[in-house]
Amino acid sequence: MAKSLPRSPLAPAEFPALPAIGGVRFAAAAAGVKYQGRTDVMLAVMDPGTSVAGVFTRSATRSAPVLDCQEKLGGGTDQGAAILVNSGNSNAFTGHYGQSSVAEITAAVAALTDLPQTRIFTASTGVIGEPLPHDRIVAKLDELNAGLSDTEMKAAAEAIMTTDTFAKGASTTVEIEGKPVQIAGIAKGSGMVAPDMATMLVYIFTDAAYEQASLQALLSAQNETSFNCITVDSDTSTSDSLMLCATGASDVDATGNADFAKGLRTVMLDLAHQVVRDGEGATKFVEIQVTGAATDADAKIHGLAIANSPLVKTAIAGEDPNWGRVVMAIGKSGAKADRDLLSISFGDVLVAENGWVAPTYKEEQGAAEMQKAEIAIKVDLGLGDGTSTVWTCDLTHQYITINADYRS
């Protein structure tokens, strides 16, 4: 692990107060998987009636835990479920040994919690290609079980950190039929972050009841415009996992409820933005709003081409209003664009239009926008109604420092 990194300048002031979610309890422990002197395993145990949905990386080299989770999705809700996550070792590219580690852990958790093994989900994050010392994790299960509490969600968020400089949590309350429903989640991620079906590790819990297949559809759809619209460095982890568990403890069925969907989106966007704010070496939080594209898909391609361009990201790091590099990124994206129809703004400052710099544009206005910690780049293609918003951070010396040293 890298030397202890300073807290990101873009981090929220503090970890939010998360509500207890009826039907789910958390615990964290220090198993010494790799790190010393910190927690590195979290366990979440859900009551019977819990619907579990998940979205995972599509990487062709995805990890053993991801493959195992994907097999188990879609099961019944009459039994409870459990999630066990460790940091320090990703159990990825570990051959058949990796599958055995997952089997050992899930069998042990199943025995401990009296749940079927098919309802035990795991994730691992950290170094690739080293055998997971699963015995150390199994040895901590009794301690984890004894520590389970509905107030330990923050401890769980801390246990899954790797190069993260702050723990990430978010929550909201939604009123359905006059009754409050809670949604709260945690996430980890700061590098190797780019959208591919899912990104990083994210666990969201609600006490609403939700029909399983509908919950899966909702999560997949919302993922497309939240976690799949963020990128730190265009690299995609072999372990990316996003799970949503609906315990039903509130006795409110939220299936198909629009307010619930909206509340869920709030929590997902909040966590997604926190991951960007903890992007390795990030000093700027950048929102790229693309409008007027031929299609929404085209808009996203343009947005991600801008967000992933090293030249755009270094210009932002240097506070350089270098709109020429934005033009370059649009041009190379492969999605439809017409040089003479597109317009570009930094914040509310119109920079370019009609195939050239805007006649009203003054360089000092662009420079002032770039000095902000939160930057908006707005691109209108002038072609149609397609829109997309993506989020990223700048590319700085600190990213190089972290990744030229850290063995991940």
Next chain:
Amino acid sequence: MAKSLPRSPLAPAEFPALPAIGGVRFAAAAAGVKYQGRTDVMLAVMDPGTSVAGVFTRSATRSAPVLDCQEKLGGGTDQGAAILVNSGNSNAFTGHYGQSSVAEITAAVAALTDLPQTRIFTASTGVIGEPLPHDRIVAKLDELNAGLSDTEMKAAAEAIMTTDTFAKGASTTVEIEGKPVQIAGIAKGSGMVAPDMATMLVYIFTDAAYEQASLQALLSAQNETSFNCITVDSDTSTSDSLMLCATGASDVDATGNADFAKGLRTVMLDLAHQVVRDGEGATKFVEIQVTGAATDADAKIHGLAIANSPLVKTAIAGEDPNWGRVVMAIGKSGAKADRDLLSISFGDVLVAENGWVAPTYKEEQGAAEMQKAEIAIKVDLGLGDGTSTVWTCDLTHQYITINADYRS
């Protein structure tokens, strides 16, 4: 322009001695387009009988000179041709003014050389979005014309540099029907380099005769496995141009000749590798050899995913034999891969196979490979016969320094 940069540690010892190419003369001048105290315009004038082929960026926001060149390709060879290139300003995203600048310059060169305007090709490289001061270039045409000489190719190479730390040239001699044929070329490029039909500015000349349409087909085909297989930072310029001019002065018709094609490939690869060796901030030259892919196209996708991965490139900068990141890049590429069939070597050291680290692998062997200035990463997918080789460099602090400061 960035402060004067130190010569790349990967640069060749010196600019090669280039042969005179019968039928083409060069000149360079200091027009003060942007830079002071150096040459920034080159002119090449070819005799009647010259076939001209070209490959250009597919960027949707490509520059006015690129659009103009594309319109003019494929014309007859009964007249000569001329190429004028300036550095310091790319004349890209400059609206209708940009087209006017090209028209002004090509008209003036046509008048000067007594060639039709349709045979005058131009390129511009440098800052995007600022009006090209074409008057300064036109004012230098008499001086350029007076200076034309078949020995000024090196001066031409120097005049088109931007952030390049060394001028790039390469040549070879091919024997056809017992007669020598010369091929020589120059290139510029060090950042905003990624394959998209063509990359950077490259001008290659030969005294062979070559039928125009066949020359175009040859150039397009060879571009796919040379300039389209290099990447510095995944960003694609709006000005990328590659041109090949066959003057016929040797009275040897090389149309369809295999030795000529081989000689051309030597020159193209040499120039392509020099661009990578001058990659912004580069300290390592990296060759990625992909074999065993389902198709050649898949092999190239994997190769470029590895070559463009910031996490792979920073690991190389840190001399970290972090093969887990290579696994990650293969996994995210989108091309076919099977985790348990692929193998990875650093140089001749087998690192991973059968979905895990190779039992014979010792970390110190991998570390020793990474300490070299020239690194080979070999990936075999174990799926089929598809192969591709791509070249890139590492991602260092110096890349950030250059691009967070340089207004390009």
